[in-house]
Amino acid sequence: MEAVDIVLWPVALDFKLEDLRSRGPGEIAVAFINGSVRSSEHEMWVKILREKSQLVVAFGACAHLGGIPGLANCTTRAEIFQNKYVRSATVENSKGVLPQLETWVDSYCLELPETWNTVHSLNQVIDVDYYLPGCAPPPDSIAKAVQAILSGNLPPKGSVIAPDKSLCETCPRNETKPETFTIDSFRRLATSTPDPEKCFLVDGFVCLGPATRGGCGERCIRGNMPCRGCFGPPPDVLDQGAKFLASLGSISSGKTVEEVRSFADSLADPMGTLYRFSLPSSLLQRRAGGKEVSR
């Protein structure tokens, strides 16, 4: 900690936007930015941080891939506002008042940032130098990143600071996985408990391990929870969800049209499951069509 001087840390210390604005371009050595970008305020902050920082590290799954908030890309702002401010059972809003960019109270103008329809990962808005994956990034990989920056021993720009192999490589349950296996349907965590020793896929649970970068320390696996994919796709995989879907072709036992269909039906909410953390950075990026959106 003696080696660094923290100039901005809004969640822990009292810093204001002006403290950042008053700095010169490139005056900050490195900015670790967490969170996805989904409003004009987020955009303003990350653009100022980019200008003032020599290096920008996307910190955590939201900045890296879009993260859980990125699942909002399966709906629109109008839908979200309706659910949040009008339809919600605990909200009394008979006039249907929604957040506005400007509201005049007497002669004062109150302003709110603009919420966007689409949630973005950090690299869709500003230039990003490095990515620290994970929800949340494990402490040792944070330490590794800070040490690399302090020593000046930096990996090539655009690197994801994590191993290149998939999670299965280091998964403690990998040994229990037979050479080949098939399942006829998926089981759900809500209604059954996984065997604490067995490979989750063999046991019939959706585990995104095969299509997810390793290096997380298998924290979920050790807690008897299948991988949900927070580290994002391994290198050279364009689309984490589609890649996992490809692997299901060899896991399903179905041969007839009916068997194949019942296997597919047992995977509830494919979009939310396969792109739980990566929807905004996936190839299709968001829902765009169908009833909800065209309304």
Added chain:
Amino acid sequence: MPTECFEPRLIGFLCRWCSYTGADLAGTSRLQYPPNLTPIRVMCSGRVDPTFIIKALAMGADGALVAGCHPGDCHYSEGNYRAQRRYPLLTALLDQFGIERERVRLEWISASEGERFAQAVRELTETVRELGPLRWKDRIQAIAVKWEDSCQSQKSLFTGVPHAADVRRQ
């Protein structure tokens, strides 16, 4: 939104052993079918990673055809079953993205079925023409509307509450 001059851009992943040969037969037999499909020869329908289809749709294709050997006839014994297992999962996923599942078609076409290939292309072209252009990138852009645009549609919800912008104008 079918338009008069819309010509669907379709991409076809054809298995090298059956369906590509079937497409060849359609050609040598002088069968008539629409020129909208761009064929790509793959070693097996099981080689068609859903990423290929999703990437094609994201980058401007309006529809896709995956064609392989009939069940039981796969040169690699069960590659086509893999394609078959992925297909309903892929279409369920596309539904959630708002992409009509009819845009992606899985067909079994043997090397002797030139007419079947021609018919599959005709049907897919017509289906996609009916559905209209996909233009995924434009759609994504259009949804990233400015606040002002969506305020217009929200206005009707403000029964009795004047819009802030209107108050300012007064």
